[in-house]
Amino acid sequence: MKIPKVLKNRDTYIDRIAPFMRKSLVKVVVGHRRVGKSYILYQLMQVIKKEESNANIIYINKEDLQFAEIITYKELNHYILSRSETGRMNYIFVDEIQEIEDFRLAIRSLALAENNDIYITGSNSQVFSSDLANELGGRYIEFRIYSLSYPEFLYFHSLPNNDESLEQYIHFGGLPYLIHLPKEEAVITEYLRSIYSTIILRDVVQQKKIRNIAFLEELIAFLANNIGNLFSSKSISDFLKSQKVDIAPNQVNEYAIALADAFLVHRVRRYDIASKKLFERGEKYYFENMGIRNVIAGYKIKDRGMRLENIVYNHLLYCGYEVKVGTLGSEEIDFICSRNGERLYVQVAIELSKTETIEREFGNLLKINDNYPKIVVSGERFYENSYEGVKHIYIRDFLTSLLYL
Numbered sequence: 001m002k003i004p005k006v007l008k009n010r011d012t013y014i015d016r017i018a019p020f021m022r023k024s025l026v027k028v029v030v031g032h033r034r035v036g037k038s039y040i041l042y043q044l045m046q047v048i049k050k051e052e053s054n055a056n057i058i059y060i061n062k063e064d065l066q067f068a069e070i071i072t073y074k075e076l077n078h079y080i081l082s083r084s085e086t087g088r089m090n091y092i093f094v095d096e097i098q099e100i101e102d103f104r105l106a107i108r109s110l111a112l113a114e115n116n117d118i119y120i121t122g123s124n125s126q127v128f129s130s131d132l133a134n135e136l137g138g139r140y141i142e143f144r145i146y147s148l149s150y151p152e153f154l155y156f157h158s159l160p161n162n163d164e165s166l167e168q169y170i171h172f173g174g175l176p177y178l179i180h181l182p183k184e185e186a187v188i189t190e191y192l193r194s195i196y197s198t199i200i201l202r203d204v205v206q207q208k209k210i211r212n213i214a215f216l217e218e219l220i221a222f223l224a225n226n227i228g229n230l231f232s233s234k235s236i237s238d239f240l241k242s243q244k245v246d247i248a249p250n251q252v253n254e255y256a257i258a259l260a261d262a263f264l265v266h267r268v269r270r271y272d273i274a275s276k277k278l279f280e281r282g283e284k285y286y287f288e289n290m291g292i293r294n295v296i297a298g299y300k301i302k303d304r305g306m307r308l309e310n311i312v313y314n315h316l317l318y319c320g321y322e323v324k325v326g327t328l329g330s331e332e333i334d335f336i337c338s339r340n341g342e343r344l345y346v347q348v349a350i351e352l353s354k355t356e357t358i359e360r361e362f363g364n365l366l367k368i369n370d371n372y373p374k375i376v377v378s379g380e381r382f383y384e385n386s387y388e389g390v391k392h393i394y395i396r397d398f399l400t401s402l403l404y405l
Contacts, residue, residue: 056088178191191297192295204259216256222236267284269282286314292315351380
């Protein structure tokens with residue numbers, strides 16, 4: 001096969017996947033549509049070809065009509081076996097595998113052969129977390145692909161690191177294909193709207209067999225306009241009822257999970273710092289891609305704080321942190337971040353010009369009685385570097401600092 005040329009490499013992901021190449025673990029690459037999963041596969045193929053020029057690479061892309069006849073696990077298994085070779089490594093790549101009925105049965109069988117190095121991608125986490133966990137047990141490892149980070153955005157678009165570039169990133173988001181479009185709001189908005197529609201129809205409505213599409217759209221709009229606010233399914237249901245939209249809390253919960261499974265939103269749970277326990281109720285929602293969020297809710301000045309909090313959350317995920325919302329008594333900590341046994345506490349503020357804002361944002365962190373790093377990220381460059389030992393960092397410096405990568 002001819003590997004499509006990769007114009008811009010995303011080496012952060014390749015570096016994460018590389019230690020597991022040629023191992024008998026199925027590499028599962030997930031993320032929402034057009035986030036760049038296919039090009040991660042192409043990059044991996046290029047790495048393999050560079051190291052093994054005559055490598056036996058078997059590639060299937062279920063969005064390509066060339067592979068339309070592969071509908072069930074039997075056809076998938078037959079196609080791959082007919083192109084496999086004994087006595088050498090077979091590098092198997094299947095893109096958007098959730099389009100193949102009962103695909104997990106074929107993958108389970110193929111994974112039994114130690115000379116099969118398997119990579120699959122998908123756009124719905126529920127398909128993988130339930131089906132693959134049952135069929136493969138501990139024999140797979142998942143890699144989540146996100147929209148471009150801010151440094152990747154600068155690299156892809158050949159932009160300088162300045163406030164204007166940051167504003168473009170926050171406004172249009174980090175879908176890789178934007179490099180091929182003119183920097184015109186109408187054009188980019190139309191593209192983002194088409195991706196949003198595809199995610200909703202194919203990865204939410206079809207996957208979950210959702211019938212009440214009108215309510216689903218109401219829920220998405222509500223979440224887009226309330227980024228970073230704490231909600232429960234009941235509180236969302238109560239609000240929508242006040243807007244003449246009658247929907248039960250259990251259905252709100254079901255639809256919210258469906259949106260998270262399709263990677264449209266992140267659903268973030270609350271963690272009590274004192275008792276070290278997760279709350280059973282109450283969570284916050286952030287959007288995976290800010291451009292798509294802005295298409296839904298608009299790009300309004302009053303939403304600047306929401307957008308800032310969202311991109312900080314997304315960057316923490318990109319850096320490999322597991323992130324929760326923190327609670328300490330009556331106080332809220334925006335993000336509790338865990339990675340490799342270490343912890344980081346983060347507060348987010350638009351500006352730090354008012355005394356009460358400084359005392360709230362830094363004061364909440366100072367109440368945490370441990371020695372892990374604590375930082376306040378703000379949209380204001382010229383505030384002091386620290387406050388009573390808590391570090392302050394300007395948003396653009398936070399998004400590009402190697403300290404957090």
